[in-house]
Structure formats: structure tokens, C-alpha cells
Amino acid sequence: MSRTRLTGIDAARGVALLGMMSTHIFPLYDPETGSPTFVALVFSGRASALFAVVAGIGIALLTGGQNPGAGRSPGQNRRGIAARALVIALIGLLLGGLDTSIAIILFHYAVLFLMVLPFISMPLGRLAAWAGAWICLSPVLAYLVRPWLNENVSPPEVGGNITWEHFLEPATLFADVFFTGVYPTVQWLSYLLVGMVIGRLNLGALGVQAGLVIGGIFAAVAAKFVSAYLLVDAGGFAELLGTESGQRWPIGRMMEVNLTGVDQSGSWWWLAVSAPHSGTTLDLLHTCGTAAAVVGVCLLLTRARPNLLLPLSAAGAMTLTLYSMHIWVMALVDAQEPALEPVWVFWPQAAAAVLIGIAFAKLGSRGPLETVASGASRLARDGTLAENRR
Structure with a gap:
């Protein structure tokens, strides 16, 4: 791997991919x-959040790291990121046409890249303030807006992965992407902002790396403790059981795994939940904390030996290609009768992702889709496909 590349960041992205x-x-x-299950308790909600936080770190590094905008104008950086977002969106739309039960994140990921454009030139202090405010206020906005969308937009969500045909229903598409879908970008922007804050730090410094681990663990644990107090000691959970969703779903069990698809309305106590994919302040704080801790651990482990986590960092350096391959393979697997044992589906794919990543790393090459995205970004940003090494 390139000596100038923070392989710990790639390793964290590899953890997110496999998770x-x-x-x-x-x-x-x-x-x-x-x-x-163990997988649900460890990775549900956290892996995808880590993926988004590391995306924010990547954007920060692409736009100057500790010196935002260094070497390029804000307009150039915005054009480059927008072009990258366009490529990712197109890939997401193509994958959305596959017959799979997986909620594909790429189109929402691309929208998040566009949403973050106003923040790329902000100094660290102001960016951190925006990130904190967004974590606190975006769930409140979503709580207020979702009931109106559910009543006035028909249908209020696309009911699956986004494809070209959903552009014929712009209101539904808007509602799903920003508020009502699996990855509501209004709340998920929090992850990219937090990632950008991390990316503006001196990630090579030991104190920063240790601080990410300690601060991340503290935030993650504190969010769970506050949620437990509000729901159990303060009586919030009993109030939720009286809502329509509380009577319809086993929300106690679902709060441990995933609240996707559960209508979180009818009580302000929903904002006290920290369940995976609930999109509340405490959920965002918890998953940002776990993401920061993973990034810190990966940076610490690769501090002296950049290739220590090569299986993870090599795969993490080409996640767009490997994620797309995974979606395509799963579309084939889902069509098999009888269904294959999960262990025989996961481990061959994980091994293939690692081996492909190492092969490309040894060749000094990007993945195919990474090459396309980077080329489009350079063309829009610098007006040339040639890589300008600064």
C-alpha cells in the first residue's frame, strides 16, 4: 500500500464492508x-454507520485534510465530489434493478455527497458545531416531518431499492431519500459531518488516534446509558408500548436489532431510543462513537506497520467495486432453491474480497469502479484525467 495513504482508514472501511x-x-x-444473533448485536446499524463516517473522513482528506481547500479552490473540490457522487448514484441505480432483498445504500450515499458540499471549506471548529447540532436537531426535524409525509405523499416510500422508474414519482422519491426510507439522508448527514471532523484532525498523531478510541467508546456507552435511563427508569418504554407501533410490533426485541420499517410517531419518547436504524440522536451518537473507536483502533494498529491489517485495508481501498460485486452475487444467491447455508455464502465472499483487494494492492492499482469514480472526479475538478500528485 502507498506509504502516503492512511491504511488504517482503509482498514476501517474494510471492517464496514465485511460487517x-x-x-x-x-x-x-x-x-x-x-x-x-451475534451478527445482529455487533454489526446491525454500526457497520453501515462506520461506512458513512469513513466516507466523511475520505471527503475531508480529499479536500485538504487539516487544511481545508489547500491547493485547490472550493469550486474545484465541489465539482470533483459532485462528479464522484454522480458515478456512485449511477452504480446504485443499476444495482437497484437487481432482484435482491438487500437495501442498497449507494444512491443515498451519493445524495449525502451532494448534501455535504456546503461544508467542505469550513474550519474545524465551525464544522464540529454543525456536526453536533445536526446530530441533535435532525432527528427532531424528521420526527415532525415524517407524519406529514406519510399522510400527504402516496406512497411515502419507494418500498424497495431506488431504480430509474422511481424518478417518475418525485414526491415519493424525495420523501424516501430524505426522511422515510431505510437510509434517511437528513439524519445520515450526521455521519458524514462527524467523519469530516475526524478527517480534519491530525490523524497521524498518537494522541488523536487514542482520543478517537477513548472518546468513541465514551460516546457509544453514554448514549446507551442515557437511552436505558429514559426508557426504563423514566418510563419511556411503557409510553411507546401504547403507540400504534408499540401495539403492532415486538419493539422490545426489535430495539436490539433494527427499527427499519417501524413507524416512530405518536410519542416524543421515540426520540429516547438508541436502537439500530432508529435515526434518533442517541442512535446517531452511539454509532458515531463506535465508528470513531474502530477508526482509532485501526489507525493505532497500523501506526508502526502500515500493512499490519492488509487483508482489511486492501479490501477497504476498493469497497465500491467489492460492495457492487457482493450485491450482484447476492442477487444470484437469493434466486437459489433451496437456500444456501449462510456460512457457505459469507466466507467465500469475504475471502474473495480480501484476495481481490490484496491483488489490486500488490499491483498498485485501484479497483475498476474506483478508477471510474476517481477519473470522473479529476476530470470535473482539474479538467484532466491525468492524476495530479500534490
Whole structure:
């Protein structure tokens, strides 16, 4: 791997990739007991959040790291990121046409790249203030807006992955992408902003790396403790059981794994939840904390030996290609009858991702889709496909 590249960041992205793959393949509930599985308890909600936080770190590094905008104008940086977003969106739309049960993140990911453009030139202090405010206020905005969308937009969500045909229903598409879908970008922008804050730090400094671990763990644990106090000691959970969703769903069990698809309305106590994919302030704080801790650990482990986590960092350096391959493979797997055992689906894919990543790393090459995205970014930013090494 390039000596100038922070392989710890790539390793964290590799963790996110394998974690997301595991939640796509392994059951999240034990079919016999109904209890959450190990994969659900460890990776559900956290892997995808890590993916988004590392995306924010990447944007910060692309736009100057500790010196935002260094060497290029803000307009150039914005054009480059917008072009990258366009490529990612097109790939997401193509994958959305596959017959798969996986909620593909790429189109929403591209929208997040566009949403973050106003923030790329902000100094660290102002950016951190925006990130904190967004974590606190975006869930409140979503809580207020979702009921209106559910009543006035028909249907209020696309009901699957986004494809070209959904552009014929712009209101539904807007509602799904920003508020009502699996990855509501209004709340998910928090992850990219936090990632950009991390990316503006001196990531090579030992104190910063250790601070990410300690601060991340503290934030993650504190969010869970506050949520537990509000729901159990303050009586919030009993109030939620009285809502329509509380009477319809086993929300106690679902709060351990995933609240996707649960209508979180009818009580302000929903904002006290920290469940995966609930999109509340405490959920965002918890998952930002776990993401920061993983990034810090990966940076510490690769501090003296950049290739120590090569299987993860090599795969993490080409996640766009590997994620797309995974979605395509899963579309084929889902069509198999009888269904394959999850262990025989996950481990070959994980091994293939690692081996492909190492092969490209040894060749000193980007992945195919990374090459396209980077080329489009350079063309829009610098007016040339040639890489300008600064």
C-alpha cells in the first residue's frame, strides 16, 4: 500500500464492508429462540454507520485534510465530489434493478455527497458545531416531518431499492431519500459531518488516534446509558408500548436489532431510543462513537506497520467495486432453491474480497469502479484525467 495513504482508514472501511456483508447474509434473529444473533448485536446499524463516517473522513482528506481547500479552490473540490457522487448514484441505480432483498445504500450515499458540499471549506471548529447540532436537531426535524409525509405523499416510500422508474414519482422519491426510507439522508448527514471532523484532525498523531478510541467508546456507552435511563427508569418504554407501533410490533426485541420499517410517531419518547436504524440522536451518537473507536483502533494498529491489517485495508481501498460485486452475487444467491447455508455464502465472499483487494494492492492499482469514480472526479475538478500528485 502507498506509504502516503492512511491504511488504517482503509482498514476501517474494510471492517464496514465485511460487517455489512454479514448482516446481509446471516440471520439477525435466531430462528428457534427469536433472540438476536451475534451478527445482529455487533454489526446491525454500526457497520453501515462506520461506512458513512469513513466516507466523511475520505471527503475531508480529499479536500485538504487539516487544511481545508489547500491547493485547490472550493469550486474545484465541489465539482470533483459532485462528479464522484454522480458515478456512485449511477452504480446504485443499476444495482437497484437487481432482484435482491438487500437495501442498497449507494444512491443515498451519493445524495449525502451532494448534501455535504456546503461544508467542505469550513474550519474545524465551525464544522464540529454543525456536526453536533445536526446530530441533535435532525432527528427532531424528521420526527415532525415524517407524519406529514406519510399522510400527504402516496406512497411515502419507494418500498424497495431506488431504480430509474422511481424518478417518475418525485414526491415519493424525495420523501424516501430524505426522511422515510431505510437510509434517511437528513439524519445520515450526521455521519458524514462527524467523519469530516475526524478527517480534519491530525490523524497521524498518537494522541488523536487514542482520543478517537477513548472518546468513541465514551460516546457509544453514554448514549446507551442515557437511552436505558429514559426508557426504563423514566418510563419511556411503557409510553411507546401504547403507540400504534408499540401495539403492532415486538419493539422490545426489535430495539436490539433494527427499527427499519417501524413507524416512530405518536410519542416524543421515540426520540429516547438508541436502537439500530432508529435515526434518533442517541442512535446517531452511539454509532458515531463506535465508528470513531474502530477508526482509532485501526489507525493505532497500523501506526508502526502500515500493512499490519492488509487483508482489511486492501479490501477497504476498493469497497465500491467489492460492495457492487457482493450485491450482484447476492442477487444470484437469493434466486437459489433451496437456500444456501449462510456460512457457505459469507466466507467465500469475504475471502474473495480480501484476495481481490490484496491483488489490486500488490499491483498498485485501484479497483475498476474506483478508477471510474476517481477519473470522473479529476476530470470535473482539474479538467484532466491525468492524476495530479500534490
